[in-house]
Amino acid sequence: MSKNVYLPYHATSEKAHIKSMEQYREMHNKSLESTEQFWSEIAAQFHWETPYDINNFYSYNFNVTQGPVQIKWMEGATTNVCYNLLDKNVRNGMGDKVAFYWEGNDPEDYSKITYKKLLEEVCRFSNVLKSKGVVKGDRVAIYMPMVFEIVIAMLSCARIGAVHSIVFAGFSSDSLAERMADCKCKVLVTADSVYRGDKLLNIKSLCDIAMDKAKSFGHEVSTCIVVRHLPRLHRSINTSNGTNGSNSDIIDLHSDVPWTDGRDYWWHDEMDDVEPSCYPVWVSAEDPLFMLYTSGSTGKPKGVLHTTGGYLLYAATTFKYVFDYHPGDIYWCTADIGWITGHSYVVYGPLANGATSVIFEGTPFYPDNGRYWSIIEKYKVTQFYTAPTAIRALMKFGEEPVKKHNLDSLKVLGSVGEPINPEAWLWYYQNIGKERCSIADTFWQTETGGHVITPLPGCTPMKPGSASFPFFGVKPILLDESGKEIEGVGEGYLVFNKPWPGMMRTLFGNHERFQSVYFSKFPGYYCTGDGARRDEDGYFWVTGRVDDMLNVSGHLMSTAEVESVLTEHPDVSEAAVVSRPHPVKGECLYCFVTPNHGVAFTPKLSSELVKKVRESIGPFAMPDVIQHAPGLPKTRSGKIMRRVLRKVAVNDREVGDISTLADEHIVEELFKNRPEKA
Numbered sequence: 001m002s003k004n005v006y007l008p009y010h011a012t013s014e015k016a017h018i019k020s021m022e023q024y025r026e027m028h029n030k031s032l033e034s035t036e037q038f039w040s041e042i043a044a045q046f047h048w049e050t051p052y053d054i055n056n057f058y059s060y061n062f063n064v065t066q067g068p069v070q071i072k073w074m075e076g077a078t079t080n081v082c083y084n085l086l087d088k089n090v091r092n093g094m095g096d097k098v099a100f101y102w103e104g105n106d107p108e109d110y111s112k113i114t115y116k117k118l119l120e121e122v123c124r125f126s127n128v129l130k131s132k133g134v135v136k137g138d139r140v141a142i143y144m145p146m147v148f149e150i151v152i153a154m155l156s157c158a159r160i161g162a163v164h165s166i167v168f169a170g171f172s173s174d175s176l177a178e179r180m181a182d183c184k185c186k187v188l189v190t191a192d193s194v195y196r197g198d199k200l201l202n203i204k205s206l207c208d209i210a211m212d213k214a215k216s217f218g219h220e221v222s223t224c225i226v227v228r229h230l231p232r233l234h235r236s237i238n239t240s241n242g243t244n245g246s247n248s249d250i251i252d253l254h255s256d257v258p259w260t261d262g263r264d265y266w267w268h269d270e271m272d273d274v275e276p277s278c279y280p281v282w283v284s285a286e287d288p289l290f291m292l293y294t295s296g297s298t299g300k301p302k303g304v305l306h307t308t309g310g311y312l313l314y315a316a317t318t319f320k321y322v323f324d325y326h327p328g329d330i331y332w333c334t335a336d337i338g339w340i341t342g343h344s345y346v347v348y349g350p351l352a353n354g355a356t357s358v359i360f361e362g363t364p365f366y367p368d369n370g371r372y373w374s375i376i377e378k379y380k381v382t383q384f385y386t387a388p389t390a391i392r393a394l395m396k397f398g399e400e401p402v403k404k405h406n407l408d409s410l411k412v413l414g415s416v417g418e419p420i421n422p423e424a425w426l427w428y429y430q431n432i433g434k435e436r437c438s439i440a441d442t443f444w445q446t447e448t449g450g451h452v453i454t455p456l457p458g459c460t461p462m463k464p465g466s467a468s469f470p471f472f473g474v475k476p477i478l479l480d481e482s483g484k485e486i487e488g489v490g491e492g493y494l495v496f497n498k499p500w501p502g503m504m505r506t507l508f509g510n511h512e513r514f515q516s517v518y519f520s521k522f523p524g525y526y527c528t529g530d531g532a533r534r535d536e537d538g539y540f541w542v543t544g545r546v547d548d549m550l551n552v553s554g555h556l557m558s559t560a561e562v563e564s565v566l567t568e569h570p571d572v573s574e575a576a577v578v579s580r581p582h583p584v585k586g587e588c589l590y591c592f593v594t595p596n597h598g599v600a601f602t603p604k605l606s607s608e609l610v611k612k613v614r615e616s617i618g619p620f621a622m623p624d625v626i627q628h629a630p631g632l633p634k635t636r637s638g639k640i641m642r643r644v645l646r647k648v649a650v651n652d653r654e655v656g657d658i659s660t661l662a663d664e665h666i667v668e669e670l671f672k673n674r675p676e677k678a
C-alpha cells in the first residue's frame with residue numbers, strides 16, 4: 001500500500017455496516033456474481049404491491065450493434081416510491097420522527113416536519129395536482145428554493161405517478177423555458193421569492209418570463225402553483241429584530257408578485273380546499289419517477305430519465321452504506337434539491353432509510369463564514385455532505401470560523417461533484433473531521449442515479465483525491481482509445497459494461513440520443529465521459545472530463561452551450577470557450593471572442609457578454625475571462641484546436657505541434673492579446 005493512506009474512523013467502526021475490506025469484497029463479489037440475490041434481499045425491505053419475479057429480476061442490452069440499448073429491473077412488479085418513503089415509515093411507528101429540520105437563510109428562521117406531517121402534506125398536494133388535471137405520466141416542472149414544499153411537490157408527483165422535472169432555481173428564465181418546453185410540463189410549481197444571503201430573488205417573475213418564452217417554443221404551461229414564502233421571512237423578522245430589512249419592504253415586495261388569473265394559484269389556497277389523504281397510484285417498477293436535465297456536449301440539455309424500482313433500491317442502499325447511516329443520526333447534505341445530489345441524497349435516499357436530515361436554504365457565507373459549522377453544531381449533525389468548491393471557498397477563511405463551533409458530533413464527511421484536490425481533502429479531514437471522521441469522496445453522475453465509486457466509512461483506507469473502489473453492483477472498466485480493456489495499473493476512459501439498479505434508462509423523448517451519447521463510442525459499454533486511472537493498489541482516481549464539458553463549482557456545463565450564447569450577441573462573429581483551472585471553483589470559463597468585421601473589442605462588449613451568459617444560463621456559468629481573438633486557431637478542415645486555447649488560457653507557451661493549423665501566426669497573436677488581469 002502506498003504512502004498517504006488515512007484509515008477510516010475508529011471510534012465507530014465497530015458499529016459500521018461494513019467493518020473491513022474483506023467484508024466489502026465479499027459483498028461486492030456477491031453483488032456482481034449473484035446480482036439477483038443481492039438486490040432482491042434489499043428489495044424485500046420495501047413494499048411491492050405486485051411482487052417482483054426473482055427469475056426475471058433484471059435484463060439489459062448495452063450493445064447498440066445488437067439492438068436497442070435497454071435496462072430493466074424488476075419489470076412487472078408494482079410499487080410506489082412515496083408509499084415506501086412515507087406511509088411505510090409512519091406505519092412502522094416513525095410518524096413522530098423528524099424527517100427534516102429546515103434552516104432558513106436567516107438563522108432565526110427555522111422549522112421541522114415529522115414523517116406523519118410530511119405524509120399529510122404530500123397527500124394534500126397530490127390532491128391539488130389531481131384537481132389541476134395531472135395524471136400518471138404527466139410532467140410537473142418544479143423551480144423552487146430549498147423549502148419543505150419542494151420535497152412535498154416531488155413526493156406528490158411520485159404518489160400519483162406523475163414525473164417531476166426539477167430545474168435548479170439558479171438557472172435563468174431562458175433555461176427554465178427550454179426545459180419546460182422540452183418536457184411539456186402541464187404544471188409548474190414555484191415560490192414567490194427567496195433571499196439568498198442578503199439578495200432577494202423574485203423567482204415568480206422569472207417563471208412568468210419563462211412561461212411566456214415556452215409559449216413561443218410552442219408549449220403552454222396550463223397551471224402555475226406558487227408557494228408564498230415571503231411571509232415566513234416576515235414572521236422571522238418579527239422575532240429577529242429585523243435582520244432582513246423592514247416589514248414594509250416585505251409587504252411591498254409581496255404585493256408585487258406578478259399574477260395571471262386562471263393560470264396562477266397560491267399553494268396555501270389550494271391546500272386548504274383538499275382532503276389530507278390520497279391513495280397512492282401503484283406504478284410499474286420501470287415507470288418513470290423523475291427526469292432531470294444535465295448539460296450535453298452539443299449544448300442542448302439532456303433530460304435524464306430515472307425509473308421507479310431500481311432507483312429506489314439504489315438511492316436507499318448507497319445512502320445507508322456510503323454515509324454509514326444508523327438510526328438516530330442527523331444527516332445534512334448541502335446540495336440544492338435541483339441537482340441530482342439533492343434528489344438522491346437530500347430526498348429519496350434519506351427518506352427511504354427513515355432518516356432525519358437538515359435542509360438548508362441559505363449560503364455558507366451568510367450571515368458569516370461560519371454558517372455551515374454553526375448548523376452542524378446546532379443540529380449535532382453526524383454526516384455532512386458537501387462539494388469541494390465549498391470546502392475550498394471556506395478554507396480561505398482559515399480555522400478561526402471553524403474553531404468557534406463544536407463539531408464533535410460528526411462521524412462521516414462526504415464530497416461530491418468534482419475531483420477533490422488533496423489540499424482541500426486534508427483541510428476537510430483535519431479541521432472539520434479532526435482526523436476522526438471518514439471522508440467519502442463520492443464519484444457519480446446525474447446519469448448514474450447514485451454513487452458508483454466511493455470509499456465506505458469504517459472500511460476503506462482513504463487516499464486523498466481518490467474515489468477509491470466501486471459500490472455494490474458496479475464494476476468500473478478502463479478502456480484505451482482503441483476500446484481495449486486496460487488491466488491493472490493504467491489510465492483510460494471510465495466505462496461500465498453492466499447496469500446497476502439506479503442508472504438512467506433513457507433521455508426523455510430521445511432514445512436515439514441516449515444511445516449515441518453514451519453507448520456508441522465503445523459498443524457494449526456505458527461511457528461516463530470521464531477519464532480515470534487505476535493505481536497499484538487498485539484505487540480509482542477520476543481525472544476529469546474527456547469530452548467538451550466543464551465543471552465549474554461542481555456545475556457541469558458544455559463549452560458549446562456557452563459558445564452559442566456568446567455568438568448570439570449581434571457584434572460577435574465567433575467564440576470558443578475552454579476550461580481553465582481555478583483555485584476555488586475547480587475550473588472556470590475562459591472565452592475567446594472574435595467580433596464581427598469592423599467592430600471593436602471594447603470593455604463594454606466584454607461586460608455585455610459576461611452579463612449575457614449569466615442571464616442566459618445562470619450566475620454559476622459566469623465567465624472569468626473574455627479575451628479578444630482576432631481569429632481562432634483552426635485546422636485546415638476548420639476544427640478549432642482547443643488544446644492550443646487551453647495553453648493560451650494558462651499562459652503556457654509549450655503549445656506542442658501546431659503544424660496542422662491553417663494559420664500558425666494566430667497563436668502568437670492570442671498570447672499577445674491575453675488580458676492583463678487574466
Ligand code: PRX
Binds near residue numbers: 446554555
Ligand atoms: O466529471 C465528473 C464529476 O461530475 C460529473 C457529473 O456531474 P453531474 O451529472 O452534474 O453530477 C454531479 C453530482 C453527482 C462527472 O462526470 N464528478 C462528480 N463527482 C466526482 C466527479 N469527479 C471526480 N470526483 C468526484 N467525486
